[in-house]
Amino acid sequence: MPRTKSTCLRASDFIEPAIFLKPNCPVTGKSYIARLFHHLSTQRRKFPVRRLLTHITPLRRFTMFTLAATLTLTSLGGAVGHAQEKLAPVPSDSQPADQTTEPVVIVTLGSLNQLTQDINYITDAFGVPQFGGTFEIMSGMFARGIDRDLPVGVLVPLVDGAPEPIAMLPTSDVKQVLKQLEAQTGPVDELDDGTLVINVGANVVFIRQVGNWAIVARNRNVLDQAPADPTAIISAMGTDYDLAIRLDLQQIPAQVRDALIGQLRQGFNQAMQQQGGPDADQARQMAEQSMDQLEQVVSQTDDLMIGLNIDGSNREIVLDASFTAVPGTELATVYQGQKPIPSSYSMVIRDDAAGYLHAASSISPETLKQAKAGIENALKMAGSALGQIDELSEADVEDATDMIKRITDLTLKSYEDGKVDMGAVLLTDANVMQFALGTYVADGAEAASIVKDIANKLEGRGDAPRFEFDRDTYKGVVLHLIEADIPADADELRKVFGETVRVHLGTGEKSLYAALGDASVPLMMEMIDSAAGDNQPTAKHLAQFELNMMPILQFAQSIESNDAILTMIDSLSRASDAGTLRVLSSAIDNGQSTRIVIRDGMLRAIGAAYRQAQQKKMQEGNF
Structure with missing residues (x-):
């Protein structure tokens, strides 16, 4: 795709190995790295809530590490092209190279x-x-x-x-x-x-x-x-x-890494010079914090390993990724403080689940410090972005900004207790779906107060959900209800939930629960029972996620018959598993490892769906 004269940047540049070594754009005069920073900064301004969340979750560190490793490899790869003359074949009587590192x-x-x-x-x-x-x-x-x-x-x-x-x-x-x-x-x-x-x-x-x-x-x-x-x-x-x-x-020699960081900072400065608008200062401050963290990752990362194995004997695909920080560095301290902990929500890990998500990990003070650093600017950017939505009045923007701040404050307060503990589970059967989640919060009463204040702000609006608070109490957890009518044209949603969707909430002293639909209430009660028990098991992993296609497809087929889904179910019925996708995140010395497993059933179901789609195109004459 040709570059446009307005930016000289194309989508392929984001994966092109030599992007950071290309000359300036002949139209704008900006370097490619400056245009990349400009693109990222403008996207960040468009999605302030997502940016806010990445400041307060471990995902941010993983993203920063991945970016740093990619840029380092890019810099190293670019050096090969620029060193062609230096690396010309050496005559047989030349002396061996004096300085050789271990393999990079x-x-x-x-x-x-x-x-x-x-x-x-x-x-x-x-x-x-x-x-x-x-x-x-x-x-x-x-x-x-x-x-x-x-x-x-x-x-x-x-x-x-x-x-x-x-x-x-x-x-x-x-x-x-x-x-x-x-x-x-x-x-x-x-x-x-x-x-x-x-x-x-x-x-x-x-x-x-x-x-x-x-x-x-x-x-x-x-x-x-x-x-x-x-x-x-x-x-x-x-x-x-x-x-x-x-x-x-x-x-990699320190001077090479320093040169990479210098390139990044130069591109950052060029991009920030192009920033305008009411939140330009907040965008710059947030970007500067990101640059500081990226510099830390480049300078303090020890090694990265990525391995892909198509395991025919076990009938699965495995993708492993691990990274470690240099011992004794601040980055290493972040990961040393991240360990599995006893969990109140491990019951979500069950063999009959269509899917589940579980995380139970300690949080280091360094992680909390990094999270807090970007919160204030992120909140200001969120308020600015909300102010640009025409449908919202000034009072609406103020109310929404206040709610975001309260939710953020509650999240940070929970992090200050030094842990993350949460679980969510999905169960399906013919015509029945159950979904429930539970999570640790530092102040369950504040969580309930936030929801009540939201209800007060929405009161009187015709399309607003209906709220019922303090309906009952179960083992110290106060139960609430939120109802919302489903539009008549949302046929598929009505087939699943009926004309009204009901969300049940539970707020305990240090907990928050949710259940989707009346059928999910027993599952939420089971979760509360489990959390109230003694001797909570220690998690095996920092986080784990599993999705099984067969029960989800069977539920979908029971709601509305579909040939593609039926084809996938038929393929899964002959597989050795239920079409499983599993993601495991574990703590290692000074770092973290992640394993992604795609089992045989999911591969066969995807293949069956693809073949059916191709056959349909051929029958319709769309070659």
Whole structure:
């Protein structure tokens, strides 16, 4: 898509590796990083509530870390392009590089046998087994001489400050492998010491046979930097994952990281100069806080690992991600204070659930400090954004801003108690859905007061919900009710809830509960019973989420029959699971790990839905 003359920024720039190294826009004169900051800042102003929430949740730290790691990799990758002249092939009589770091990046690819098995599984699960067969045939044709039981690895150390990739191929006869590629690379030259030389496009590549491995690099002397036994470095990652990447940020010289931060700050300053409007000062202050946290992440992160495994034997896809901070740093202190705790809401973790969400974690003082830093500016921006909505009067804006502040204050007060403890669960059956949640709050009476004040503000409006407070008490929890009429044209909602949706609330001394619909009240009572018991179990994870497609699809089909849903149910009925998606977040030393698991049933259901959609297009003539 061509760049528009107004911004010179396109969507692909957000994933383009060299975005931060591109020249200024010829139309506006602004750098690409400045335009990126400008875009992010304007989006932030459009969604102040979301921005407010990210200031007070652990998700913000994860987002900041991911951005920092991406930008660091971008900076490192860009350095490769700018160092082409410096990294030209080194003559045989040159001295080896004087300064070589440990690998900054390690990339592994699973063995051919492992990849073949897993690709056959995933293509079969999606209903396109022919693609798996194609991969098996192609790998057999072009990988002769490669050991099919060992992974492939790439190490990227810094040599004299510049990244130098070193590839390691498992083969005891690399000449046989190269012979198959002569049509693409031309004949192989052999130097006096046995080093092989080939041309790959405009690049010269050096290859050396070391035992049962072929070592490949752009720089002849860098071959000496390869490990004597590659399996000691890459075997674990290569066996556990089909594709894995490990980034060691502390191996990147401080001056490179400082240069990256300098680029970010320059782009930030350019973007902030373009800011206008009534909330420009708040936007700048909030962005400055974000920059400070991003700088902390870049400078204090130790390593990042991401691994993807298509596990044919267990019939699932697993994505692992973990990161750690440098021990003794402020960032490490944040994560050291984040541990699983005893939970009042662990009952939501149940085998018969269509879905659940559970989180039970301690909160460090450093986390609370970072959350508080952005709250005041976020509230000001929220008030400014509400003031720009034409449908709201000045009094409405003032009331809404006040409610946001009270909710935020209550959330921060709960965080000050040093923990997060919450659970939500969804159960479904034919024509019946139950949903309930419970969460710890520092002051349940204040939570009830906020809802009552909202009811007072809405009183007299024709379309306002109806409120009934203090209807009953159950085990110290005061019960309330909110009712709202469903519009006549909302046919699907009426099929689920009837003409009126009823939300039941419960407020305890240190708790808040909600149940959606009358059928969910027994589930909420069960949750209250569980929370009132002694010896609450300690959570196994900081947070966990699970979704099962089969009960949700069966409920949807019972409400209104649909061919696509029926196709997915039929596919799930032949799977070994209920179409499960699971996300687990765990504490590790000085950091955090996350595992995402997609089970076989969900893959087959998605594949079935896709195939049915394609068949429908063909029948309708929409090729």
